[in-house]
Amino acid sequence: MQDQPAQQLLLPQRPLILGIAGCSGSGKTTLARELTAQLNATLLPLDFYYRCLSHLPPADRALQNFDHPDSLEHTLLAQHVNTLAEGRAIERPIYDFSTHTRVPNRTETITPTQVLIVEGILALHYEPLRNLYDFSIYVNAPNQICLNRRIYRDMRERGRTEASVRAQFEATAKPMADLYVIPSATHATITVEGTDALDWSIEQVLQRLHQLGLTHRLYA
Numbered sequence: 001m002q003d004q005p006a007q008q009l010l011l012p013q014r015p016l017i018l019g020i021a022g023c024s025g026s027g028k029t030t031l032a033r034e035l036t037a038q039l040n041a042t043l044l045p046l047d048f049y050y051r052c053l054s055h056l057p058p059a060d061r062a063l064q065n066f067d068h069p070d071s072l073e074h075t076l077l078a079q080h081v082n083t084l085a086e087g088r089a090i091e092r093p094i095y096d097f098s099t100h101t102r103v104p105n106r107t108e109t110i111t112p113t114q115v116l117i118v119e120g121i122l123a124l125h126y127e128p129l130r131n132l133y134d135f136s137i138y139v140n141a142p143n144q145i146c147l148n149r150r151i152y153r154d155m156r157e158r159g160r161t162e163a164s165v166r167a168q169f170e171a172t173a174k175p176m177a178d179l180y181v182i183p184s185a186t187h188a189t190i191t192v193e194g195t196d197a198l199d200w201s202i203e204q205v206l207q208r209l210h211q212l213g214l215t216h217r218l219y220a
Helices: 003-008 028-039 074-085 143-157 162-187 198-211
Strands: 016-022 042-045 090-096 101-110 115-119 135-140 190-193
Touching: 016 028, 016 162, 028 042, 028 115, 028 135, 028 198, 042 074, 074 090, 074 115, 135 162, 135 198, 143 162, 190 198
Parallel strands: 016 115, 016 135, 042 115, 135 190
Antiparallel strands: 090 101
16 A cells, blocks of 8 residues: 555656547557557557446347447546546456457556557547547548458457458448547547558647647656
């Protein structure tokens, strides 16, 4: 218990908190990872906060709407972002996409750094999260490019078939994007194109941060 106050003194000031959103396959994760590397930031993806579906039979889990805002435990995420903003570590859930469940009795300790990046399709949808951001980015990309990238990712990383990815895209991903993700772009500080060169997107973000007087906080 004696270590807690010292831990809160590790950061000279509240972290700079960035939110990055965009449709699945838009390129937001690639942008978030590159910004994380360049800014020596902590990356907090929304994907780890999917609700655990262990209470459902395995056959029923894949039928859930994972693109709806209710599929994420966003209240816990907002609490974790706020805790990191206060300079305290969190125990982040670990999610297994192959079973649609959280890994039981395991978490990952995430410690605060001077920059925190929150990334996910609905990162700009939830008002409690938006209220915590200092700066937000929306990554825009055409539907077909998003679908192609989603097929490639889900087959390689999540053990999905192309047919299942296409079916889910038409059934839930695109309709939910139209309802919740795309409208959230209005909350972004800046919109970049997911079809542009990554270096150009990074440059646009850094220029805007500089214009807003936030770059001094990146290296505090």
